[in-house]
Amino acid sequence: MGSAAVGATVIGRALAGSSEAPAGAKTGDAPSDVEVYTVEKTEAEWREQLSPEAFDVLRKAGTEAPGSSELNSVKADGDYICAGCDLPLFKSEWKYESGTGWPSFYEFVEGHLDFKTDYKLIWPRKEYHCARCGGHQGHVFDDGPKPSGKRYCNNGVALKFVPAGSGATG
Numbered sequence: 576m577g578s579a580a581v582g583a584t585v586i587g588r589a590l591a592g593s594s595e596a597p598a599g600a601k602t603g604d605a606p607s608d609v610e611v612y613t614v615e616k617t618e619a620e621w622r623e624q625l626s627p628e629a630f631d632v633l634r635k636a637g638t639e640a641p642g643s644s645e646l647n648s649v650k651a652d653g654d655y656i657c658a659g660c661d662l663p664l665f666k667s668e669w670k671y672e673s674g675t676g677w678p679s680f681y682e683f684v685e686g687h688l689d690f691k692t693d694y695k696l697i698w699p700r701k702e703y704h705c706a707r708c709g710g711h712q713g714h715v716f717d718d719g720p721k722p723s724g725k726r727y728c729n730n731g732v733a734l735k736f737v738p739a740g741s742g743a744t745g
């Protein structure tokens with residue numbers, strides 16, 4: 576598929592320019608029609624690890640109810656990491672109030688998200704997921720603030736917030 580090949584190319588380029596690429600992350604050499612993640616678990620293992628709400632979003636590409644996430648109101652400094660595998664995806668400095676009821680960011684940690692087009696609605700949307708475990712995070716839209724102009728509309732339940740200085744990441 577063309578979109579998968581494009582995704583692999585983007586990730587390959589991103590990793591080449593990043594000194595903190597996740598260990599064993601997939602490269603441009605991976606087969607373009609097969610998603611390969613360094614964190615692979617069975618459905619039963621994910622169910623055991625995750626809350627039912629997080630499982631529905633991360634593993635079934637569900638969407639949480641708007642306004643339901645406690646992360647909506649978080650403004651402290653820190654990192655937002657994947658609730659499935661702890662990979663840092665967003666920084667607090669990129670978070671902004673979009674008014675949508677979902678945690679929103681205008682930038683992400685380079686190379687840590689993968690993208691594909693989602694046809695669940697009538698119009699195609701660009702879905703994104705964690706590059707390490709494949710967990711669905713949200714959708715990206717073109718109505719975000721400058722400089723990127725992007726709005727990464729994320730399910731709060733798919734993220735964990737790690738306050739700066741806690742030593743949990745990096």
Ligand SMILES: [Zn+2]
Pocket residue numbers: 657658659660661662705706707708709710
């Ligand atoms: Zn993950």
